[in-house]
Amino acid sequence: MSTPSTLLAVKGVTTFYGKIQALRGVDLQVAEGEIVALIGSNGAGKSTLMMTICGNPRARDGSITYDGKEITRLATHEIARMRVAQSPEGRRIFARMTVLENLQMGASLDNLAHFAADSERVFALFPRLKERIHQRGGTLSGGEQQMLSIGRALMARPRLLLLDEPSLGLAPLIVRQIFDAIRTLNREEKLTVFIVEQNAYHALRLAHRGYVMVNGRITMGGTGRELLEKPEVRAAYLEGGRH
Amino acid sequence: MNSPSDSLAPTLDTQPEGEQLQNEERIAAAPGEIAPPSPRGDLAWSAKEALIAGVVALGMFTPMIGLLTDQNINNEVILVTRWPLLAAVVIACAAGRFAIAYFIRPYLAAKRAAPSRPVARPAWRATVSRWFPVVGTILLVFFPAIVLYTSGIAGSIKWVDNFGVQILIYVMLGWGLNVVVGLAGLLDLGYVAFYAVGAYAYALLATHLGLSFWLLLPLAGLLAACWGVALGFPVLRLRGDYLAIVTLAFGEIVHLVLLNWKEVTGGGAGILSIPKIGLPAIHIESYVSLFGMTLPKFAFFNIKFDASPEGFAHLFGLPVSSAYYKIFLYYLILILAFITAFATARMRKLPVGRAWESMREDEIACRSLGINTVTTKLTAFAIGAMFGGFAGSFFAARQGSVFPDSFTFIESVFIVAIVVLGGMGSMIGVAVAATVMIGGVELLRELTFLKQIFGPDFNPTQYRMLIFGFAMVVIMLWRPRGFVQTRTPTVFLFKRKAISADMVQEGHG
Ligand SMILES: Nc1ncnc2c1ncn2[C@@H]1O[C@H](COP(=O)(O)OP(=O)(O)OP(=O)(O)O)[C@@H](O)[C@H]1O
Numbered sequence: 093m094s095t096p097s098t099l100l101a102v103k104g105v106t107t108f109y110g111k112i113q114a115l116r117g118v119d120l121q122v123a124e125g126e127i128v129a130l131i132g133s134n135g136a137g138k139s140t141l142m143m144t145i146c147g148n149p150r151a152r153d154g155s156i157t158y159d160g161k162e163i164t165r166l167a168t169h170e171i172a173r174m175r176v177a178q179s180p181e182g183r184r185i186f187a188r189m190t191v192l193e194n195l196q197m198g199a200s201l202d203n204l205a206h207f208a209a210d211s212e213r214v215f216a217l218f219p220r221l222k223e224r225i226h227q228r229g230g231t232l233s234g235g236e237q238q239m240l241s242i243g244r245a246l247m248a249r250p251r252l253l254l255l256d257e258p259s260l261g262l263a264p265l266i267v268r269q270i271f272d273a274i275r276t277l278n279r280e281e282k283l284t285v286f287i288v289e290q291n292a293y294h295a296l297r298l299a300h301r302g303y304v305m306v307n308g309r310i311t312m313g314g315t316g317r318e319l320l321e322k323p324e325v326r327a328a329y330l331e332g333g334r335h
Numbered sequence: 336m337n338s339p340s341d342s343l344a345p346t347l348d349t350q351p352e353g354e355q356l357q358n359e360e361r362i363a364a365a366p367g368e369i370a371p372p373s374p375r376g377d378l379a380w381s382a383k384e385a386l387i388a389g390v391v392a393l394g395m396f397t398p399m400i401g402l403l404t405d406q407n408i409n410n411e412v413i414l415v416t417r418w419p420l421l422a423a424v425v426i427a428c429a430a431g432r433f434a435i436a437y438f439i440r441p442y443l444a445a446k447r448a449a450p451s452r453p454v455a456r457p458a459w460r461a462t463v464s465r466w467f468p469v470v471g472t473i474l475l476v477f478f479p480a481i482v483l484y485t486s487g488i489a490g491s492i493k494w495v496d497n498f499g500v501q502i503l504i505y506v507m508l509g510w511g512l513n514v515v516v517g518l519a520g521l522l523d524l525g526y527v528a529f530y531a532v533g534a535y536a537y538a539l540l541a542t543h544l545g546l547s548f549w550l551l552l553p554l555a556g557l558l559a560a561c562w563g564v565a566l567g568f569p570v571l572r573l574r575g576d577y578l579a580i581v582t583l584a585f586g587e588i589v590h591l592v593l594l595n596w597k598e599v600t601g602g603g604a605g606i607l608s609i610p611k612i613g614l615p616a617i618h619i620e621s622y623v624s625l626f627g628m629t630l631p632k633f634a635f636f637n638i639k640f641d642a643s644p645e646g647f648a649h650l651f652g653l654p655v656s657s658a659y660y661k662i663f664l665y666y667l668i669l670i671l672a673f674i675t676a677f678a679t680a681r682m683r684k685l686p687v688g689r690a691w692e693s694m695r696e697d698e699i700a701c702r703s704l705g706i707n708t709v710t711t712k713l714t715a716f717a718i719g720a721m722f723g724g725f726a727g728s729f730f731a732a733r734q735g736s737v738f739p740d741s742f743t744f745i746e747s748v749f750i751v752a753i754v755v756l757g758g759m760g761s762m763i764g765v766a767v768a769a770t771v772m773i774g775g776v777e778l779l780r781e782l783t784f785l786k787q788i789f790g791p792d793f794n795p796t797q798y799r800m801l802i803f804g805f806a807m808v809v810i811m812l813w814r815p816r817g818f819v820q821t822r823t824p825t826v827f828l829f830k831r832k833a834i835s836a837d838m839v840q841e842g843h844g
Pocket residue numbers: 109112113114132133134135136137138139140141181290
């Protein structure tokens with residue numbers, strides 16, 4: 093399989109929270125049009141990596157390049173303007189604003205140029221959101237908030253979508269819906285997706301490639317199927333069976 | 336004895352006064368409906384609570400109320416005791432605690448436990464919230480006329496100036512601070528600094544350079560906005576309580592500078608005889624010929640509100656009175672306040688306003704959506720400060736003099752209290768809160784009959800902070816999130832699709 097051009101490259105990145113080192117030299121690549129999954133146990137540093145890519149916190153050493161440009165030292169909003177959208181850990185939707193206003197915020201990069209069309213697209217993916225269009229974000233259920241968080245990220249028309257545990261706390265049916273939606277976006281719109289997941293089985297089946305992170309380092313990488321076969325992965329993240 | 340309205344109160348309080356009567360009649364007519372007895376608390380427990388409250392009050396108020404140091408004729412310090420007053424206060428505390436424990440708490444508990452009818456925002460509320468701004472605006476516009484009609488020219492001065500203008504200044508300040516606190520979510524306890532900058536900018540430039548108010552008003556706003564940015568820069572990384580402390584310090588610094596920089600500000604003596612505002616007018620000064628055409632050359636001038644032959648009264652053939660100036664000031668501050676309101680309402684729907692609100696909700700998410708939170712914060716501070724500066728220059732012109740003591744921390748507290756009581760972010764709420772709090776304090780002056788009860792030395796205005804504080808506690812208990820608790824969304828799609836296209840164009844300017 094010939095690899096297309098690399099969209100995101102992370103090289104030797106270390107990140108500190110004060111004196112605590114959360115990332116100890118991370119290397120990974122995401123190619124254009126690819127779905128890449130990152131799995132690892134709690135506290136491994138997955139969310140930290142995702143936030144570091146977005147510039148908050150900044151990497152202390154190493155480099156992050158996106159679309160051939162160095163973004164390691166850029167401010168978060170400048171990175172976002174390069175069409176890197178994120179559904180962060182904890183969803184972080186705007187609680188007092190309505191569903192529609194949340195989506196509107198996602199579209200602020202284009203000054204709402206494609207707002208009507210893009211919101212229809214999000215509602216096609218998540219019809220539940222359309223039913224709750226004028227409900228305040230904070231009163232949505234956890235799953236609906238997750239949908240809104242992903243929908244808001246999509247409103248920015250991203251080239252690279254970063255998803256931090258989109259399946260967290262969701263019913264299996266909804267998880268499948270969300271994963272189907274990601275697959276569809278990837279196939280039909282060539283959206284590049286970097287996804288952090290606890291739900292390793294689903295994530296690795298969804299992804300073209302995957303990485304395993306342990307203690308702030310990438311310890312394994314490969315295609316999704318390869319990783320699913322590995323006994324270490326099965327033992328640590330799949331308990332030897334399906335989920 | 337239980338009156339029917341007593342026991343029905345829990346379900347009726349969501350309905351309008353008018354409907355209440357009908358309901359009572361209907362329920363009274365319904366056969367077999369027995370009003371349940373009013374709930375009562377545990378008598379022994381309530382008595383014990385009352386006793387504890389009494390003891391605590393005795394311990395606390397003995398040094399505060401029971402004992403008083405005074406000076407006798409020989410300038411010696413003597414100890415005066417006020418046991419009857421102390422006894423009255425202690426008994427009042429105990430009785431109050433008993434009433435709460437025995438009557439109020441069980442009542443509230445029963446009210447909470449009562450199966451609440453699913454009343455989702457009754458229809459009359461929607462009507463009120465739809466029409467309140469309209470009716471309020473009409474009332475405000477006709478307020479001077481109403482007052483003139485009811486109390487005559489001389490009598491109107493007090494109402495227009497002390498009530499109208501005074502309240503509207505605080506409405507405007509509240510609306511200005513609302514941008515910073517309510518929309519952007521930045522707790523600013525030093526807002527009075529910008530008010531002061533506006534006031535001193537007008538006072539200094541008008542007295543030294545003799546510039547007109549109409550020129551200095553925008554200048555004062557601009558200056559205040561610059562100070563807003565100056566405050567904004569150092570506090571960019573601060574949030575919540577830390578931000579509040581730094582802004583508080585900023586307000587104090589400005590106050591101290593005004594007090595101590597005597598060469599410029601006049602120190603505690605302030606700046607006196609600040610020029611009044613004139614009514615702007617145009618007249619044709621001369622004619623100039625341009626390309627063969629004769630064109631009028633206009634000149635701007637101000638009609639002064641004084642007794643001179645060119646003054647307002649003479650010009651319009653009216654009897655000389657200061658009431659015209661007050662009414663003029665009233666309309667001026669009304670217009671300024673409305674400009675603030677319209678500008679804020681408009682900005683909420685523009686990208687900058689949406690950025691403010693999303694920053695208030697979640698700064699990190701806001702940044703990851705491509706919003707520059709640095710400029711967002713600075714614009715919030717600048718715009719809020721600008722409105723404060725406008726209000727300040729108006730204040731200086733209206734007073735005719737400015738003193739540093741008009742710009743103390745307590746003013747900031749008043750303004751923040753108005754925004755919080757109004758329900759952060761709601762402009763109607765802020766206006767209502769300003770009217771209640773400032774109007775209430777002004778009304779205290781009217782309560783002269785209290786002198787007959789408490790003696791001629793009684794001055795109700797001395798109790799304004801006490802009453803202000805008490806009112807705040809009551810309002811916050813009654814409506815914990817302010818008068819207007821709902822936030823109006825800025826976008827409704829699928830009803831009027833035109834909105835989004837409309838906003839795109841405005842967004843690009
Ligand atoms: N703001 C912070 N300050 C200090 N330490 C932090 C902070 N955020 C994360 N950490 C630490 O950094 C390490 C990595 O955290 P991170 O959130 O990246 O883990 P994670 O892999 O996303 O875990 P999970 O699967 O539980 O979400 C943890 O040890 C955590 O305690």
